[in-house]
Amino acid sequence: MLQKIKTELLRSLNDSYDNIDIKIDDIEVSTLFDQKGDFTSNISMKLSKLLKTNPNLIAQNIVEKFSLNFVDKIEIAGPGFLNIFVSDSSFKDFLNNQRVLPRNDKKINIEFVSANPTGPLHLAHGRGAIVGDVLSNLYEYFGNKVNREYYVNNTGNQIKEFMSSILFSISNKKNLSLQYNQFYKGDYIEDIAEICYQKFSELFNQKDLSSEDELMLVNFAIENLVNSSIKVLNKSGIHFNTITYETDVMKSNYLEEIINSLNSKNLIYKGQLQMPKDYKDTLKDNEITIFKSTNFGDDEDRALTKNDKTPTYFANDIVYHVDKHKRGFDKLINIWGADHLGYLKRLYSALISLYPSIDFSVVFCQIVNLKRDGQIQKMSKREGNIFELNLLIDEIGIDNFRYFMCYRKNDTHMDLDIDLIKKENKENPIYYIQYSYARSQSVLDRKKDVIDTNINFSLELKNLYKKLYDWDIVVQNAYNKNEVHLIAHYLESLASFFHTFWSSSKNNPEMRFLDNDDNISLELHNFLLKYQETVSKGLGILGIKPKLKM
RNA sequence: GCGCUCUUAGCUCAGCUGGAUAGAGCAUCUGCCUUCUAAGCAGAGGGUCGCAGGUUCGAAUCCUGCAGAGCGCGCCA
Numbered sequence: 001m002l003q004k005i006k007t008e009l010l011r012s013l014n015d016s017y018d019n020i021d022i023k024i025d026d027i028e029v030s031t032l033f034d035q036k037g038d039f040t041s042n043i044s045m046k047l048s049k050l051l052k053t054n055p056n057l058i059a060q061n062i063v064e065k066f067s068l069n070f071v072d073k074i075e076i077a078g079p080g081f082l083n084i085f086v087s088d089s090s091f092k093d094f095l096n097n098q099r100v101l102p103r104n105d106k107k108i109n110i111e112f113v114s115a116n117p118t119g120p121l122h123l124a125h126g127r128g129a130i131v132g133d134v135l136s137n138l139y140e141y142f143g144n145k146v147n148r149e150y151y152v153n154n155t156g157n158q159i160k161e162f163m164s165s166i167l168f169s170i171s172n173k174k175n176l177s178l179q180y181n182q183f184y185k186g187d188y189i190e191d192i193a194e195i196c197y198q199k200f201s202e203l204f205n206q207k208d209l210s211s212e213d214e215l216m217l218v219n220f221a222i223e224n225l226v227n228s229s230i231k232v233l234n235k236s237g238i239h240f241n242t243i244t245y246e247t248d249v250m251k252s253n254y255l256e257e258i259i260n261s262l263n264s265k266n267l268i269y270k271g272q273l274q275m276p277k278d279y280k281d282t283l284k285d286n287e288i289t290i291f292k293s294t295n296f297g298d299d300e301d302r303a304l305t306k307n308d309k310t311p312t313y314f315a316n317d318i319v320y321h322v323d324k325h326k327r328g329f330d331k332l333i334n335i336w337g338a339d340h341l342g343y344l345k346r347l348y349s350a351l352i353s354l355y356p357s358i359d360f361s362v363v364f365c366q367i368v369n370l371k372r373d374g375q376i377q378k379m380s381k382r383e384g385n386i387f388e389l390n391l392l393i394d395e396i397g398i399d400n401f402r403y404f405m406c407y408r409k410n411d412t413h414m415d416l417d418i419d420l421i422k423k424e425n426k427e428n429p430i431y432y433i434q435y436s437y438a439r440s441q442s443v444l445d446r447k448k449d450v451i452d453t454n455i456n457f458s459l460e461l462k463n464l465y466k467k468l469y470d471w472d473i474v475v476q477n478a479y480n481k482n483e484v485h486l487i488a489h490y491l492e493s494l495a496s497f498f499h500t501f502w503s504s505s506k507n508n509p510e511m512r513f514l515d516n517d518d519n520i521s522l523e524l525h526n527f528l529l530k531y532q533e534t535v536s537k538g539l540g541i542l543g544i545k546p547k548l549k550m
Numbered sequence: 551g552c553g554c555u556c557u558u559a560g561c562u563c564a565g566c567u568g569g570a571u572a573g574a575g576c577a578u579c580u581g582c583c584u585u586c587u588a589a590g591c592a593g594a595g596g597g598u599c600g601c602a603g604g605u606u607c608g609a610a611u612c613c614u615g616c617a618g619a620g621c622g623c624g625c626c627a
Contacts, residue, residue, distance in 0.1 A: 340622080
């Protein structure tokens, strides 16, 4: 229907003006939800510059030529808007007349959460987890094959410090006087230490642990933590296809190949950068391998190797992304926290240098503040105040958790208001949406026969039809922009139209779904099915099941 | 100091590929349950869209400068 309107607008324009260079996609037609009309177009204003004419004049010319069988009226309003009124009978077509969405069947890799394996998941991981999973659902909705991937950074200093912290705890508790320092604190360290001690108790009969023993122990601890993180995520309805360990990726030995390739493009040099902060007594003159990321607008060039010749995190990360690319994905998407904002430039520069046609993008999730009793709670690891995700989900429930984590645009800061979420009324949009679904179901449960009678299209009902018709545009937009909050907002708005229509029957009994004998018209029956279908699709992308009864 | 993300109603936030009186929820006030779920609906008040310039028929939206908030700024990860 929208397409027909656009085509007719274009035809009318071509009728009135010779050789104007516009295409069908240049014509914008959007839905109206008030008395002004059903659809509106600003095309005459857009063209006024090109045609060097008054927009009202262009609009008049269009109106004179414009003719479609389902359009009752087209009028000019304001500075030159074209407002289109479609006939009541054509509203029936809204339910079936869906737009054709482009089907994609690309292989997409979406990497998200990827928390350091040195502690339990907390609130900050929650947003990335849900945004990543919902984005995956959205890509699947359009027919793509999505690989959900979880990356475990199980190398580097953090792992050494983690291991040291565990052994410190064991030594302390069992009076072993082992020589280890404490870096990480918290109950979870004590817990994991106890588990490790139980598992490897025989190791502690000897005086010192060999580095093999240490490795075995820390690997066990990491596996344990990763498993419990995955368990929490599974509980939230998130299921990964791939869990990749950094140590496994590094076995590929791609790094040399990568450095050679970058070198052949003149993007590598040997030299020195400013000494690191914790520089102690390492070799001063040692030369390291450096990537010229300043060529791509980065603040400074970035090291690929450290002065002990081992690769940096950045180098390993390039390897990991090359590995993902080589696995044959058409598109790579990463979900990152705001603390990685400055890191994108260097990684993107490296990847685009290696593979100029690579499709790589990052969706950033900004900070989430936890609000309780009207106060922002400060997260502090030292005070053991870390808002463990597991506990948070238990407190607010999975549906609430999922909905609120994608309710706000991913790259803006947001407050998660625990007290609001726990309310079961209109303040909580997910209840509001679910309630509309349950109301629609109650009609279907109660109805006796479906009868073929004519119905009146009130303004409230027309708005609902138009809103349902908008679904395709919204979901397409969310897909194009990688913005999942658009789905959440659409559902809230759709539910609002439903409740408005429902209540309009208080003053106007003709607008009730059921007649005095509890029969329902075929048209409204179809509408209810469509309503449920659309809400289910939307909630489905968010990973939430509609409630039949409340 | 530099970079990134921001600044919209008392509060939490939509809207941003330029378009009609800037929207929603909460909070405040007023109505609506004898028939499908009142976990709801209708209405009222509440705004110099951070500030100042610029681009143009037209700016919350684009550009520049300034102020404020958050995050980041190692050969750490």
